[in-house]
Structure formats: C-alpha cells, structure tokens
Amino acid sequence: MKKLLALLKKAGFDGFLLMIGTMILLAYFLPQPGLIKEPVSLEEIAGVGVSLIFFFYGLRLSVEKLKAGLANWKMHIIVQLTTFLFFPLIVLASRPLFISIDFELLWLGVFFLAALPSTVSSSVVMVSIAKGNIPAAIFNASISSLIGVVVTPLWVGLFIASATGDFDVSDIVIKLVFQVLLPVIIGISLNSCFGAIAERYKKQLKYFDQAIILMIIYTSFCKSFYEHLFEGFSTLELVGLAAGMMVLFFVVFLCVGLLSRLFGFSDEDRITVLFCGSKKSLVHGTVMSKVLFQHSTITGIVLLPLMLYHALQLIAASIIAQAIARRKEA
Template identity: 85%
Template sequence: MKKLLKALSKVGFDSFLLLIGAMILLAYFFPMPGMIKEPVSLEEIANVGVSFIFLFYGLRLSVEKLKAGLVNWRMHIVVQLTTFLFFPLLVLAFRPLFINTEYELLWLGVFFLAALPSTVSSSVVMVSIAKGNIPAAIFNSSISSLIGVVVTPLWVGLFIASATGDFDVTQIFIKLIIQVILPVIIGISLNSRFGALAEKYKKQLKQFDQAIILTIIYTSFCKSFSEHIFEGFTALELAGLAAAMMTLFLVVFFCVGLLSTLFGFSIKDRITVLFCGSKKSLVHGTVMSKVLFPHSTITGIILLPLMLYHALQLTAASIIAQKMARRDEE
C-alpha cells in the first residue's frame, strides 16, 4: 500500500483523493447514515465545520504579509482576472449548448468550479517544485480565497435559479455572511494574537479541513444516490466529462502562459501565474456548495466536475512542475 501511495503521489495523487473516492463508494452502499437527522445529523456537523474552516483560514492570514505582497501588482491582477473573469467567461460561452437539456446541471457544476478561487496549498507546492516565485504564489492564493468569498456566489447566483428553480437570494446572502464572511473577518482580526498558534498546528487544522470536506462529500452523495440522480449518466458520459475537464485545464494553462509571456514576466513570475491562474480549490468548492446549494439533492452532480478537475489538475500540474524543475539541469 505504501508503494502504491508513493507511486500515485509522483503524479499528483494522494491519500486524500483516495478518501474522497472511498466516501463516494460509502455513500453509494450505505447512504442512510448521511440521511439521519436525529439526534445530530452529519449535515449539521458539516455546517458548523464550514464556519470553523473559514475562521481558521482567517487566523492564518497575516495583514502585513498581504500588504507586502502588493508590490508585484501587475502579476496579481493577471492571476485574479484569469481566475474570476477569463475562467467563468470561457465556460459561460458554452452555456447555450446546455440550456433545457439533461446536461444543464453538469454545466452548472462546471461553471461553479470556474467561478471558484485558486487553491492555496497545492498551488504553492507546484510553484515551489517548478522553482517559481513562492512568496507571490502564497499572496495570490490567499487573496484569491478572500475574493472568492464574494465573487463566487455572485457568479453562480446568476444561474442557480434557472438551472435548479431553488435560489433564495436573501437566505443565501445571510448564510454567506454568517458561515463564511464573518468567520474570516473574526479570524483575520485575531491573527496577531493566535496566528502563530494556527501556524504551529496547521497540519492538524488541515486534517480538520479534510475531515469536514469528506463529511460534506459523503452527505451530498448520500442525498444524490438516494434520489437516483446519477442513473441517467453512462460511464461514457462521465469519461467525456473527465476529458472536458482535462481540456479546460490545458486551455486555461496555455492561455495564461501566453498572457504572462506577452506581459514580459520573468520565468519565476510566469511559473507563479501558470499554476495559480489555472488551478481551482476543492476546499472552497466543497464548503461553498453547503452555502449555495443547501439541503439540495443535486449537490453531488454540482461537485462531480470539481472533483474530476481537482484530480486531473493535480496530475497534470505535478507532471508539468517536475518538468519545469529540470530546466536548469537541461
């Protein structure tokens, strides 16, 4: 098993991805635990966990480091515009093909991932492997997460009602403030006191984040399987979705690389733009789904493109990063 995990890690896979697969299988064969409401439901635990994830995220954000990172503003603008404008507009261009079809929910899932912020940890890791600008990667990933708290719901809110018929703007906005924005603000305000403590136990906090994410994935797929949401999709269609996600990553990666070259960025800055601008956060996507699609049986379908993209982006980015790392030797 250790040899298998080591081999998988070389191409970007890790034990967490295997656990995600295990949660989906568990939801398929044993959906009832995820549906139980009394005395305490897993869904309620996940809801509380979402708030703590964003609280701990705020604790690890240093205002001083964010201010210092503003120096290279041109690069940051390119990354953020790619993440929150180019990505969604690219997916939005294909919407007319899916309106009033059986694949409209899948399109909404792809658009949801396109509107998400960049990853934090894996972007920094890939930039580090490829020998890019690590401080800039940390800044971009952090600021992207903050922007995503507001921008992602605004983008997705434009299409939830038409695709699902279930979108209460007031309720979603209140829940967003309580579960996401307020915990982040509280966390940032407490950074000076408890930031060092959060950094000290960041490994344990990451494990907490992953536990909540796995709980959300399990409960979401329990609902979807119980309502037979996936029965209309064949293995060939799911393979086609995976191919589409790989294509989406490569198209964005190529366009971002071209743009960073046109701006005349240094090789280290180009590497940072490439990896921060083309990746999407499974963490934010999973926890945001709890806010944007509350008590919905379609959450499993909404998360499916994101989980495929997450696995594929790790694989492709890992291979590319390792190739870039060998550029000095070559």
C-alpha cells in the same frame, strides 16, 4: 514513476483522494446515515465545520504579509482575472454543448468550478518545484481565497435559479455572512494573538478540513443517489466529462502562458501565473457548496466536475512542474 508518485503525494494527491472515492461508494451503498435528521444530522455538523474552516483560515492570514505582497500588482491582476473572469467566460461559452436538463446540472457544476478561487497548497508546491516566485504564489493563492468568498456566490447565483428553480438571494447572503465572512473576519482580527498557534498546528487543522470535506461529500452524494440523479448519465458521458475537465485545464494553462509572455513577466513570475491561474480549490468548492446548495439534492452532481478537475489538475500540473524544473536545471 516513484518520483512522480512522491511528487503527487507532496501536492496533495494522496490518501485523501482515495477517501473521497470511498465516501462516494459509501454514499451509494449506505446512504441512510447521511439522510438522518434526528437527533442531529451529519449535514448540521458539516455546517458548523464550514464556519470553523473559514475561521481557522482567517486566523492564519497575516495582514502584514498580504500588504507586502501587493508590490507585483500586474502579476496579481492577471492571476485574479484569469481565476474569476477568464475561467467563467470559457465555461459560459461552452453552455450550448450541455443540451439536456440533466446536462444543465452538470454544466452548473462546471461553472461552479470555474468561479472558484485558486487552491493554496498545491499551487505553492508546483511553483516551488518549477522554481517560480514562491512569495507571490502564496500571496495570490491567499488573496484569491478571500476574493472567492464574495465573487464565487455572485457568479453562481446568476444560474442557480434556472438550474434548480430555488434561489433565495437574501437567504444566501445571510448564510455567507454568518457562515463564511464573519468567521474569516474574526479569524483575521485574532491573527496577531493566535496566528502563531494556528500555524504551529496547521497539520492538525488540515486533517480537520479534510474530515469536514469528506462529511460534506458523503452527505451530498447520499442525497443525489437517494434521488437517483446519476441514472441519466452513462459511463461514456462521465468519461467525456473528465476529458472536458482536462481540456479546460490546458486551455486556461496555455492562454495564461501566452498572457504572461505578452506582459513580459520574468521566468519566475510566469511560472507563478501559470500554476496559480490554472488551479481550482477543492476545499473552497466543497465548503462553498454547503452554503450555496444547502438542503439541495443536486450537490453531488455539482461537485462531480470539481472532484474530477482537482485530481486531473494535480497529475497534469505535477508533470509540467517537473518538466520545467528539469529544463531550468539543464
């Protein structure tokens, strides 16, 4: 048990997830600070924070390393197709199960989760534990984040209008360019000058990322609780949603495993495909929701499936990675 807890902590299942729960409770009992607009709102501060997150992400991306990682192209294609095509198609097929208006919003949250890029840190940690191809894992997680900047809004934009009745394509594109794309491009262009400094302070940058994420979660749930959007869901239904997220993880995990065997990948590459192809990024999901659902009261509901999936994927992936490592040692 102690080993599992240490493993979960290493993968990111630590006090940060506890803080996420605390922010949701705080939003329920004390929503007013998250709703205040004057003199400055927490929502505006979080918006600036989103741009800084993507700037620092670009600052730590080395173009040379990305070029070097292109060698194993078959594996990269499988991981990215799984992340941005297979995942969304599975959730699209499940849409008839979400029949009511309230559940339509939950489905939008699940689809938003499905369209997100893979997570960097925990994917690399799991691949490392299971003794997979670590350089390939780093490359795939990094390139996935870049692709997600464009692909995630395109996927989600197809359904925002029907679920919320409010989707201005031009407005979303402008936000993406100035809040996400431009900061990433500026960061990458400055990598050669300041990349080493950003790498040196990556721990501090991680804390900054987490602070902005917690702020976004708090303000999002403040709106949702204020509008009483969760009153239509019972505890049993939310437990069912969590179970559905677990099923989604294992369906993708098993299908990716079969694909990697069909393509004859080595054991190390197969491990990389398994963990990079089945993970979804809480960081990118939270900050992208700030762009795609800005000023919307439904953001709390949309983020709920992602937060459940994030916690459950860490538990499941940690157990599986540990089991693979024991098997290889044996």
